Amino acid sequence: RAFLYEVCIPMSPHITIYKWSVPMMMSITHRGTGVGLSGAISAFAVAALVLPENYPYYLDLIHSLSVGPFLIGLAKFGIAFPVSYHTYNGIRHLCWDIGKGFKIPEVYRTGYTVIGLSIVTSIALTFL
Template identity: 75%
Template sequence: MGTSAQEEMNKFWAKNTRLNRPMSPHISIYRWSVPMAMSITHRGTGVALSGGISVFAVAALVLPGSFPHYLDLIHSLSFGPALITLSKFALSFPVAYHTFNGIRHLVWDAGKGLKIPEVYGSGYTVIALTLLTSLALTAL
């Protein structure tokens, strides 16, 4: 007669405890790499962009007044040039990064650039293009 799922699970945890293994691979055991950081950043920028667009869309639907009214309200707050520049960079960076890294993923989906040196090279290219594009958009 076979063992139950509960007995198998108990054997599994007893063995892992006896061997002093962690419960699961934890982020502290991994060595950070460019592809890993870029993957996390790609997901984060995707969530931020979709969340930002959703908030903007809901606000446009439910708030009274028109867009020019709220634009004038923001202009009347008289933010300093440093805050405006920082805001422009904060808006342009996720858009540029997610766009360039998305193109990189499309190239991977075509089966190209999957060797480790190519992955790192395309990663550094995405970072450079993102910074240049973000700075150019910020300067507008």
């Protein structure tokens, strides 16, 4: 019975009682992009090891699908955004590690800067 009580009732305040903020969302997104990128890289590596054909074969297979420029652009943006966001936010975290940028206005300013740079960089990479 005690186990069920501990599982059903949180021992500390749950995330739902907090007001969502930009730094909170950016922290969650940073962790999510890290996990997603690690999973994607691992899946690509495993696929490269176990699939019978070589890389040009699969690249030609993708080209033969004729999915259209909009979907290709969307896919490029979908790959570029997590990479650029995680990189820029990682640099922001490195600045925090050396003790810079902890004041609340700086946290928000650097957060919005990371979001803006990520979007601009992702759009630029999409058009390459």
